[in-house]
Amino acid sequence: MNKTVIVTGIPGTGKTTVCNFVEKLARKAGVETNVITYGTVMMGILQKHGKDTERDAMRKDTLDSQHELQREVAEAIAEKIKQAKGITIIDTHMSIRTHAGYMPGLPHHVLQLLKPEMLVLVEAQPSEISSRRMKDGTRKRDEATENVVKEELLVSRLMAGACAVATGAPVKIVINAEGKQEEAAKDILKALGVV
Numbered sequence: 373m374n375k376t377v378i379v380t381g382i383p384g385t386g387k388t389t390v391c392n393f394v395e396k397l398a399r400k401a402g403v404e405t406n407v408i409t410y411g412t413v414m415m416g417i418l419q420k421h422g423k424d425t426e427r428d429a430m431r432k433d434t435l436d437s438q439h440e441l442q443r444e445v446a447e448a449i450a451e452k453i454k455q456a457k458g459i460t461i462i463d464t465h466m467s468i469r470t471h472a473g474y475m476p477g478l479p480h481h482v483l484q485l486l487k488p489e490m491l492v493l494v495e496a497q498p499s500e501i502s503s504r505r506m507k508d509g510t511r512k513r514d515e516a517t518e519n520v521v522k523e524e525l526l527v528s529r530l531m532a533g534a535c536a537v538a539t540g541a542p543v544k545i546v547i548n549a550e551g552k553q554e555e556a557a558k559d560i561l562k563a564l565g566v567v
Contacts, residue, residue, distance in 0.1 A: 390553050466478060
């Protein structure tokens with residue numbers, strides 16, 4: 373089974389934790405799984421170009437620079453997908469909040485390179501997301517009011533719908549309630565036919 377799954381979620385949904393659980397549970401079930409974090413590949417490319425690698429500063433760069441970086445990262449990930457066996461999970465964002473508005477995390481040219489068989493939106497209650505962001509001292513997050521979080525969740529759903537139309541891949545919405553990361557991971561694996 374070779375599949376590419378793009379797992380997305382707005383900051384604070386716990387998507388990376390869920391991805392790690394998916395990888396662990398899939399391997400336990402005997403299915404080779406690789407998680408590729410878009411942001412990590414992006415940091416490596418920025419470093420290679422001698423640019424600022426502060427993760428939250430990227431969103432403040434020019435849109436042209438961000439588009440070019442998205443393309444370069446997608447090309448690097450597409451090469452990794454060609455080498456991979458089993459399930460490849462790409463951990464990324466459906467949208468990025470920038471000074472100019474919401475930029476698609478998966479524009480058409482990126483989707484053409486990655487060719488996902490499934491799109492997953494990891495979500496949680498707006499109050500949980502807001503609380504998680506405020507507790508996260510490792511990042512320089514934007515405001516995290518519940519209204520802002522609700523708007524980001526809506527924009528992510530709208531962009532996921534557009535990605536589904538562009539690729540033909542289904543969109544799976546998974547709720548990652550506080551302390552329920554393993555259940556969320558099992559929900560993704562069930563949709564993939566693994567458990």
